[in-house]
Structure formats: structure tokens, C-alpha cells
Amino acid sequence: MSNIQGRRKAAVAVAVVVIVAAFAFLLYGNIDKNVVFFLTPQELLSRGPAAYDVPVRLGGLVQAGSVKWDPEKLDLRFVVMDSGGQSVNVHSTGAPPQMFRDGMGVVLEGRYHRDGVFQATELMVKHSNEYRKPEHGERPKDMYKSLVKGAGS
Amino acid sequence: MTRLLGSGSLVVALGVAIYAALALLAGARRKRTDLLRSGELALYAVWGLVTTATLSMVYALVSHDFSVKYVAMVGSRATPLFYTVISLWGALEGSILFWIFVLTSLSALVTYQNRDRQGTLVPYAGGVLMMISIFFLIMLVGPANPFGLVSPTPADGPGPNPLLQNHILMGVHPPLLYLGYVGMSVPFAFGIGAVLSGEIENDGWIRLTRKWSLVAWMFLSAAIIAGMWWSYEVLGWGGYWAWDPVENASFIPWLTATAFLHSVMVQERRGLLKLWNLNLIVATFALTILGTFLTRSGVLSSVHAFSEGPIGRYFLGFITIVLISSFALVAGNSERLRPTGNLDAAVSRESVFLLNNLFLTAFTITVLVGTLFPLVAEAIRGVKVSVGEPFFNRMTLPICTALLFLMGVGPALPWRAASGDVVKRQLLPPTVVAVIALVVSLVIGVRSPYALAAFSFGAFALAANAREFIDGAAARRRAHGESPPVALARLVGGNRRRYGGYIAHLGVLTVTLGIGASSTFRAEREATLKKGETMAIGPFTVRLDDVYRRDEPQRMVLAAGVTILKGGREVGRMEPRMNFYPTQDQPVPTPSVRTRPAGDLYINLQAFAQDGSNATLRVIQEPLVPWIWAGGMIVVLGALVSLGAGLKERLPARAAVRAPAAPRPATAALEEAAR
Numbered sequence: 001m002s003n004i005q006g007r008r009k010a011a012v013a014v015a016v017v018v019i020v021a022a023f024a025f026l027l028y029g030n031i032d033k034n035v036v037f038f039l040t041p042q043e044l045l046s047r048g049p050a051a052y053d054v055p056v057r058l059g060g061l062v063q064a065g066s067v068k069w070d071p072e073k074l075d076l077r078f079v080v081m082d083s084g085g086q087s088v089n090v091h092s093t094g095a096p097p098q099m100f101r102d103g104m105g106v107v108l109e110g111r112y113h114r115d116g117v118f119q120a121t122e123l124m125v126k127h128s129n130e131y132r133k134p135e136h137g138e139r140p141k142d143m144y145k146s147l148v149k150g151a152g153s
Numbered sequence: 154m155t156r157l158l159g160s161g162s163l164v165v166a167l168g169v170a171i172y173a174a175l176a177l178l179a180g181a182r183r184k185r186t187d188l189l190r191s192g193e194l195a196l197y198a199v200w201g202l203v204t205t206a207t208l209s210m211v212y213a214l215v216s217h218d219f220s221v222k223y224v225a226m227v228g229s230r231a232t233p234l235f236y237t238v239i240s241l242w243g244a245l246e247g248s249i250l251f252w253i254f255v256l257t258s259l260s261a262l263v264t265y266q267n268r269d270r271q272g273t274l275v276p277y278a279g280g281v282l283m284m285i286s287i288f289f290l291i292m293l294v295g296p297a298n299p300f301g302l303v304s305p306t307p308a309d310g311p312g313p314n315p316l317l318q319n320h321i322l323m324g325v326h327p328p329l330l331y332l333g334y335v336g337m338s339v340p341f342a343f344g345i346g347a348v349l350s351g352e353i354e355n356d357g358w359i360r361l362t363r364k365w366s367l368v369a370w371m372f373l374s375a376a377i378i379a380g381m382w383w384s385y386e387v388l389g390w391g392g393y394w395a396w397d398p399v400e401n402a403s404f405i406p407w408l409t410a411t412a413f414l415h416s417v418m419v420q421e422r423r424g425l426l427k428l429w430n431l432n433l434i435v436a437t438f439a440l441t442i443l444g445t446f447l448t449r450s451g452v453l454s455s456v457h458a459f460s461e462g463p464i465g466r467y468f469l470g471f472i473t474i475v476l477i478s479s480f481a482l483v484a485g486n487s488e489r490l491r492p493t494g495n496l497d498a499a500v501s502r503e504s505v506f507l508l509n510n511l512f513l514t515a516f517t518i519t520v521l522v523g524t525l526f527p528l529v530a531e532a533i534r535g536v537k538v539s540v541g542e543p544f545f546n547r548m549t550l551p552i553c554t555a556l557l558f559l560m561g562v563g564p565a566l567p568w569r570a571a572s573g574d575v576v577k578r579q580l581l582p583p584t585v586v587a588v589i590a591l592v593v594s595l596v597i598g599v600r601s602p603y604a605l606a607a608f609s610f611g612a613f614a615l616a617a618n619a620r621e622f623i624d625g626a627a628a629r630r631r632a633h634g635e636s637p638p639v640a641l642a643r644l645v646g647g648n649r650r651r652y653g654g655y656i657a658h659l660g661v662l663t664v665t666l667g668i669g670a671s672s673t674f675r676a677e678r679e680a681t682l683k684k685g686e687t688m689a690i691g692p693f694t695v696r697l698d699d700v701y702r703r704d705e706p707q708r709m710v711l712a713a714g715v716t717i718l719k720g721g722r723e724v725g726r727m728e729p730r731m732n733f734y735p736t737q738d739q740p741v742p743t744p745s746v747r748t749r750p751a752g753d754l755y756i757n758l759q760a761f762a763q764d765g766s767n768a769t770l771r772v773i774q775e776p777l778v779p780w781i782w783a784g785g786m787i788v789v790l791g792a793l794v795s796l797g798a799g800l801k802e803r804l805p806a807r808a809a810v811r812a813p814a815a816p817r818p819a820t821a822a823l824e825e826a827a828r
Contacts, residue, residue: 023515027522027548034544035526038537055541071681071762071769094679095759095769098731098740125739 036109042086044112051112058110058118063087064102071095080106080118088112092120100125156221159209160300166202166257167290169195170283177280181273181350189276193264196279199286200261207254210299211241219310222301223247229312231707236318242327243313245449245464246299251327252445253289255335260286263339267361274358277346278339285338288471296463312707315734315741322383329376330403334441336369337406340413341438344431345479348486353431356421362434363417364796370410371792377403378664378785389742389757391677391773393781394668396545401524402444405517409437412513419503422568424493428483429510431490435479440521442472447524498570505563512555519548550603557610557665560658561617582620587613599673607669611662618658625652645794653795660791663784670777671752679759681769687718691774693754694718700765709733711740713758713768717747729758729770752776 038057045051058080066079076096081087090108109122173195180188213221214237217230227240227247242248260282267275293299317323340362347358380403381393394400413433419426446468483490496503523540530538565579590612594605622641629640645652680688682697689695699714712730716723725747731740744757753775760769 023518027519030544030548031522031526031540034541034547035530036539036541038539057539071760071767074679074681074769094771095681098760 038107040082040084040086041080041088042082042084044088044118045086052114053111055109055111058088058090058108058112058120060088060106062100062102062104062106067096067100067102069096069100076123080108088118089116090118090120092123094123096123097125155209155213155216155218156300156302159206159213159221160294160298162202162206162209163290163293163298163300166199166206167287167294169202170199170286170290173199174280174283174287177276177283178349181276181280184273192276193268193279196257196264196283197261199283200257203254203257203286203290206293206300207241207250210247210250211238214238214240217310219308220303220306221299222303223299225303225307225310227313228310229707230309232312232318233707235321235324236313239324239327240313240318242331243317243323246293246297248327248331248449249289249292249297250299252331252335253286253293255331256282256286256289256338259335259339263342263365272352273350274343274346274352274361277349278342281342281345282338285342288467292464292467296467311736312734315708315732315737316387318707319732319741319743320383320387322379322386326376326379326383329372329379333369333371333373333376334403334406334444336365336372337410337437337441339365339369340434341479344434345482348431348482353427353486354489359417359420359430363414363421366410366413366417366434366437367792367796370407370414371789371796373403373407373410374788374792375785377407378782378788382782385778386744386746387741389744389771391675391744391755391757391771391775393778396520396523396540396542398524398527399448401520402447405520405524406437406440406444408513408517408520409433409440412510412517413437415506415513416510419506423496423503425496425503426507426510427492428487428490431483432480435476435483439472439475439479442468442475446472500566500571500576502563502566502568502571505559505566509556509559509563512552512559516549516552516556519552520545523548546603550606553665554603554606554610557607557614557662560661561610561614564621564655564658565617580617583613583616586616601673604669604673607665611665611669614658615662618655618662621655622652649798650795653791653793653798655791656794657788657791660784660787660789663787664781665784667777667780667782667784671775671781674776676774677771678773679769679771681760681767683767688770688772690754690772692719693724693772693774695756695770695772697768697770700761700768707734710743711758711761713761713770715745715756715770717754727754727756729756731758731761748779750779753778 036055036057038059039047041058041060044056044058060080060082063079063081066077068077069075074093074095076092076094078090079087080090092108092110104125107124108118108120109124110118110120112118173192176188176192176195180186180192210221210223212218213224214228215234217224217228219225219228223244223246227244228237232240240247242251260279263282264275264279312318343358343362343365347353347362352358377400380400384395384400385391385393410433413430416426416430416433420430446465449464449468496507498504523544526540527538530536561583562580565583567575571579587609591605591609594608599605599608622644625644626637626640629635629644630637633640635643645656676691678688678690682688682695684697684699687694687696694717696716696718697713698716701712701714703710703712710730710732712728715727715729717725717727727745727747729745730743732743733740742757744755746756747754753773755773755775757771757773758768759771761767
């Protein structure tokens with residue numbers, strides 16, 4: 001009797017170990033495949049061929065004068081750079097955030113392709129949720145008062 | 154003045170809470186009624202003091218008293234009254250104040266409700282609740298004091314975070330979430346109290362715990378749905394769930410609480426899983442604190458992360474203390490938590506509950522690992538990573554499918570053991586419905602295996618749960634000659650707990666249907682339109698009429714006037730907007746949503762030309778989205794129906810506690826047979 005019970009316990013223990021191991025293996029394998037690295041242009045470029053065609057998040061600043069936006073074709077091109085001066089060409093389809101402008105921090109989700117262009121599927125403007133006083137020269141209130149001239153009610 | 158009243162109340166509350174915890178715990182241990190009585194009074198006093206502090210803060214906000222630090226942070230004269238009041242939970246300090254207000258209110262309520270209960274369970278639970286309160290009061294008196302002095306007093310403040318004052322749901326989602334999160338402290342306190350008082354060996358405590366778990370679970374369910382709704386209505390991306398760490402933080406304790414609500418039935422009916430249930434209660438509470446840490450400490454960047462202060466370390470310390478002390482306590486008492494029953498057969502309702510718990514645990518671990526992985530990777534390897542949505546979807550969709558299947562099997566199987574005949578008779582009709590749903594889905598063009606699985610297993614569960622109502626009402630009708638609505642009402646009323654559960658199942662299935670349909674049949678188009686130009690989506694034509702500006706007291710609104718046409722006929726006008734707040738350099742998108750039972754038309758203003766000549770619109774057609782919100786309400790209804798059962802039980806239960814507990818094996822056996 002106790003022998004049968006002991007065997008049953010052992011069988012349950014083995015089953016539990018097998019299930020847990022299989023689950024852990026699945027978990028690890030899937031997370032490994034879906035980890036998205038957050039990189040600066042320099043870190044992206046230093047990866048060489050390993051950087052191509054894998055999903056990454058690219059963070060940097062919009063280079064002054066580089067933004068080309070065609071509202072008809074919804075085609076957006078610009079250059080993102082880091083403080084070290086390294087830069088990457090970016091292409092995306094869809095409207096840029098309103099007030100998208102030179103020098104602002106952005107985070108892009110997408111893939112870097114062999115032609116040297118980063119194809120962004122998602123474009124996020126980096127701004128903190130902390131409340132701060134506008135710094136000198138950036139008074140949002142003045143900026144958006146100038147929007148839609150003459151159309152104001 | 155308000156400032157001194159508020160901060161003074163908090164300091165005194167901390168002192169009184171320490172006394173209350175010591176008096177309740179020591180009084181319960183030494184069985185000293187005088188200590189227990191004064192501890193109880195101290196607990197009520199803590200509630201009164203915290204309420205005073207909370208009301209002082211609301212008063213300071215409404216009266217624009219900018220000498221108070223918190224008001225200077227989130228207040229503004231231009232903010233409408235409603236958003237001024239709810240900015241109480243719009244930033245870190247206020248949200249912790251609101252948290253402790255909810256916690257002490259629940260503590261006082263629980264203590265008052267059970268004031269006549271004998272034994273030391275309730276005093277111990279009150280002591281545990283006071284210990285938790287001490288932690289939050291220390292934070293409020295120390296690093297997160299909202300009543301700090303600002304000198305010189307500013308004339309005006311920046312107003313709340315624009316994202317949090319852009320939609321009325323901000324007045325709904327946070328309080329619900331707090332009630333759900335903080336509510337989980339009550340079952341935890343009862344669980345620990347049961348171990349400390351020795352009542353763990355009889356099952357009386359489990360009834361109290363179950364009721365409070367259900368209350369907290371109901372609020373948490375509603376909060377999660379309201380959060381999805383807020384994200385959908387405010388963020389402008391047309392989605393409602395993205396496995397964002399903040400969403401996960403509220404979802405993970407919901408999963409463990411859901412597991413508990415099911416497995417506790419196995420304990421009540423069959424005397425199994427006692428140790429497991431206690432662990433689930435502790436884990437759920439620890440996960441709510443972990444969730445608060447994740448969302449409040451600034452380790453994640455999101456709309457919920459208010460600041461990067463020293464708060465995080467306090468929370469980590471608190472979680473460590475909670476985990477070590479409670480698991481040590483539970484492990485030390487594991488001998489008393491041995492099962493008093495056996496698992497008789499592999500095919501029975503209890504084994505379905507066992508599987509349900511297994512899958513819910515796997516679900517919990519998956520979401521937890523995916524959420525914490527980036528933090529661990531950054532701490533250990535110094536790399537910044539995120540875990541992509543495909544991880545969550547690929548891991549959890551099979552689990553969801555299994556849970557849907559079990560949701561249909563569970564109600565159909567009897568306790569103890571099911572014969573092959575019963576299984577066949579019970580499961581054949583739902584299986585037929587599932588096959589029909591599968592065929593229909595294939596015919597209307599569904600090809601994704603996940604969607605096919607969701608629709609067919611969802612239909613299976615729907616049929617199985619609906620059948621409980623239909624068959625039960627039909628039986629009553631035959632037996633008593635009642636009309637169908639009367640039969641249905643009496644059926645539910647006669648066993649509120651059981652049918653409340655099935656109603657909650659129907660709610661979850663409604664949510665599943667909404668999510669399945671809206672993600673499978675979603676259509677999306679983005680285009681730049683000049684005034685008068687149109688674009689087509691599904692049966693609709695969208696025409697841009699105008700782009701205009703409008704000034705409101707606290708913000709400037711830039712809007713696109715859009716006309717919706719269907720079959721050449723005007724069916725409505727929509728106004729997607731961007732709201733510009735003076736303190737933010739980025740506008741807040743404010744999509745316009747046209748809701749019909751069959752689905753939503755969702756328009757977001759993506760961009761506009763500075764001269765107002767054109768606007769870029771993203772138009773999304775999403776079928777059955779409102780069913781998700783409706784499903785959430787059905788879940789709440791189910792929980793309320795179940796809770797109604799508790800009200801009826803309470804009076805006889807109280808009488809039974811007072812009466813000498815003589816064993817009555819004959820009636821117990823009869824009751825068991827009657828089930």
C-alpha cells in the first residue's frame with residue numbers, strides 16, 4: 001500500500017518537474033526572441049551586421065534641418081543623432097507628432113535595414129511627465145498661439 | 154492653517170497607528186479585552202485623523218492654497234473644479250494620501266462590521282492592517298509629504314498632468330483601482346490573522362476572506378476595464394491593451410485573486426488546497442504592493458510614474474518584509490493546513506479548478522517575468538531592453554484558450570467524480586456550439602489560429618454557462634409552473650453565489666468576444682485631407698469640413714470638423730482634437746469616438762497644416778469594442794449578485810458564532826448531501 005502511494009507521489013513529482021521545466025523553457029525561449037534593445041545611434045552602428053533587420057528601439061535627437069515631411073504621401077524622413085555625433089537616417093510612414101521639431105528627443109521602434117535606413121514603425125516623442133517651467137526660448141504658449149493663423153475663433 | 158491641520162493629523166495618525174497595532178496584537182495574544190478595546194478605538198481614531206488630512210488636502214486644492222506643496226505641484230486656477238478635486242490622485246504624494254484613506258476606511262469598516270465576532274481573528278487582522286497603515290503613514294510624514302510649505306507662495310500652479318485632466322474616466326479608474334488594490338489588504342490581514350489566532354484550523358475565517366476578496370476583485374476588474382477604456386479614449390492609438398508594465402501591474406494581482414476565488418471553493422467543499430489558498434492571498438497582496446512600486450517609483454517611465462524619489466527603496470524594503478514574514482508564518486503553520494479531504498477522481502469539478510489554478514499561475518508567472526525582465530536586465534547587465542508584445546501574446550493566448558475551455562467544463566461537471574455518461578451528456582451540446590462557431594468564423598474569413606481558438610472555445614464556454622441558466626429555469630418552470638423571467642430570477646436568487654459566478658463568466662466571455670472581434674476585424678487608414686476631401690473606410694465616408702481653433706480657460710483646442718457619411722447620407726459629425734496645455738510642449742491628442750453596439754468609428758487628428766488648409770486623420774473602424782466595456786459591467790454585476798449571498802448568510806452566521814459550537818454531524822451530513 002505505502003509502496004503504491006510512494007510511487008504515486010514520485011510520479012506526481014516527476015510530472016511537476018517536467019511541466020515546470022517545459023514551461024520555463026518556453027518562457028525563456030520566447031523572451032529571448034522578443035527582447036527589444038534600446039540603443040543610441042552609436043550603439044546601433046557599432047553592432048555591425050548584427051544590427052540589421054532585428055526589432056530595436058532607437059533613441060536620439062532629431063538633427064537640425066533634416067526633417068522632410070510629405071503630407072500627401074504620408075512620407076516622413078529625418079536623421080536622428082546622438083551626443084557623440086553619430087547619426088542614422090530614418091524613414092517612416094504616417095504623420096509626425098504635431099510640433100515635431102529640430103533637436104527634440106525621440107524614441108523610434110523599428111528595424112535597421114541593409115540600405116542604411118532605419119524603418120520606424122512607431123515614433124514616440126520623449127518628454128517627461130514632470131512639470132517644469134518652460135526654459136528660456138521655449139514658451140509653448142507663444143508657440144501654439146501662432147498655429148492656424150487666422151482660423152482662430 | 155490647512156497645511157498644519159493636514160500634516161499634524163498625519164503625524165498624530167502615525168503615532169496612534171503604532172499604538173493601535175501594538176495594542177491589537179498584544180491584546181489578542183494575551184487575551185486582554187481592555188487592550189483590545191483601546192486598540193479598536195485607536196484604529197477608528199487613525200481613520201478619523203487620516204480622513205481629516207484627506208479632507209484638508211481636498212480643501213487646499215479647491216481653495217487654491219498654493220502654499221501647500223502638493224497644490225503648488227498639481228493645482229491651477231484655470232483647472233475646472235472636477236479635475237481640481239480628482240487631482241488628489243493625480244500625482245505621487247496625493248495618491249499615497251488617497252491610498253491610506255482607503256486603507257484606513259476599510260480597516261474601520263471591517264472592524265466595525267465584525268465588532269461582535271468572538272475570538273482573536275479580527276483583532277489580529279486589525280493589527281496587520283494597522284502595520285500596513287504605518288508603512289504608508291511613514292511615507293507621508295517623510296519622503297512623500299504632500300503638506301510641505303512652499304515659500305514664497307506662488308500666485309498660480311501648473312495644473313494637473315494634461316493626460317490626467319483630459320477625460321472624465323480619470324475620475325473613475327483611479328478610485329476603482331485603489332479600492333481593488335487596497336481591498337486586497339483585507340483578505341491578507343484575515344489570512345495572517347487566521348494563522349496568528351489559530352483559527353486557521355476551522356474554516357470560519359475563509360468565509361470572511363472570500364467575501365472581501367470578491368469585493369476587492371470586483372473593484373479591480375472594474376478598474377482594469379476602466380483603465381483600458383481611458384487608454385482607448387485618450388491616448389489616440391485606437392487600442393486598449395499593450396502589455397504595458399503599468400497595465401500588467403494591475404492585471405497580475407487580478408490573476409492571482411481570480412485563482413483564489415476559484416480554489417477557495419475547493420477548500421470549502423472538499424477540504425483541499427488550504428496551504429495553497431493562503432499562499433495565493435499573500436501573493437496577491439504582495440503583488441499589489443509590487444504593482445504600486447512599479448508604477449509609483451519611477452523605475453518605469455509612463456504616465457503613472459510621477460517622480461524618481463527615494464520612494465522606490467521604501468517600497469522594496471516593505472515588499473521584502475511582507476514576503477519574508479508572511480511566508481515564514483505560513484510555512485511555520487503548514488502542518489495545520491494539511492488537506493482534510495482527498496481528490497477522488499481525475500474528472501470532477503475540483504480537478505477542473507485545479508487545472509484552472511495551474512493555468513492562472515502560469516499566466517501570472519508569464520506576465521510577471523515579462524514585466525520584470527527589463528528591470529533585471531538593466532540591473533544585472535546594464536542594458537536597456539523591453540519585452541515585445543509578441544512575447545505576451547504568444548505565451549498567454551494558448552493559456553487563455555485553455556482557461557476558456559475550462560470555464561465551459563467546470564460548471565458542467567459535478568463535484569467528487571463524474572461518470573462518462575454525465576461528461577458526454579453535459580459537454581456534447583457546448584461542443585456542437587463550438588464547432589458551429591468555428592465553421593462560421595472560417596466562413597466569414599477568420600484565419601488567425603488565435604482568433605479561431607478564441608471564438609470557438611469562447612462559444613463552448615458561452616453555451617455551457619448559458620445552459621446552466623436555461624436548464625435551471627426550465628426545471629423550475631416545470632416544477633412550479635413559473636413564467637420564464639420569474640423562474641430565472643428565482644433560480645439566481647436561490648443560489649446567488651453560484652449563479653453570480655456564472656454571470657461573471659458571461660461577462661468575461663463578452664469581454665473576450667469584444668477583444669477578439671475588435672482585434673481581428675480592425676480596419677485602419679491614415680490620410681491627409683484638404684477641406685472638403687473625403688476618404689472611405691468600410692461602409693463609411695469621412696469628410697474633412699474645417700480645421701479651427703478654440704480657446705478654453707485652461708487650454709487651447711485645435712479641432713478638425715469631420716462629417717461621417719454612409720451610403721451618401723450624413724449620419725454624424727465628429728470632432729477629433731488636440732488639446733494644448735500651457736505647461737506642456739506637446740499637445741494631448743483627443744480622439745473622437747462614435748460608438749454603436751456593432752462597433753466604433755474612431756478618428757484621431759494626427760497632424761494639421763499651420764495655415765489650417767489640411768489635416769492628417771487616422772480613421773479606425775473597430776467592431777464590438779463597446780462590448781468590452783459592457784462585459785466589464787456584467788462581471789461587476791455577477792460579483793454583486795454573489796455578494797448578495799453573503800448578506801443573507803451573515804445573520805445566521807453571527808448567531809452561530811455566539812452559540813456554543815457543538816458538533817452536529819447529522820445536519821452537516823445532510824447539508825453535504827443536499828449539495
